[in-house]
Amino acid sequence: xxxxxxxxxxxxxxxxxxxxxxxxxxxxxxxxxxxxxxxxxxxxxxx
Numbered sequence: 001x002x003x004x005x006x007x008x009x010x011x012x013x014x015x016x017x018x019x020x021x022x023x024x025x026x027x028x029x030x031x032x033x034x035x036x037x038x039x040x041x042x043x044x045x046x047x
Contacts (some may be wrong), residue, residue, distance in 0.1 A: 033045070
């Protein structure tokens with residue numbers, strides 16, 4: 001799907017996040033998963 005419809009990356013959406021310490025990335029992943037669950041998405045994984 002990405003190869004079919006994707007045009008390019010948008011570094012302006014994530015450039016401010018690099019570099020990110022491991023601990024911060026781990027917490028951001030947990031927070032994002034919780035936000036997605038609240039929005040009705042199914043999120044799986046052991047993080």
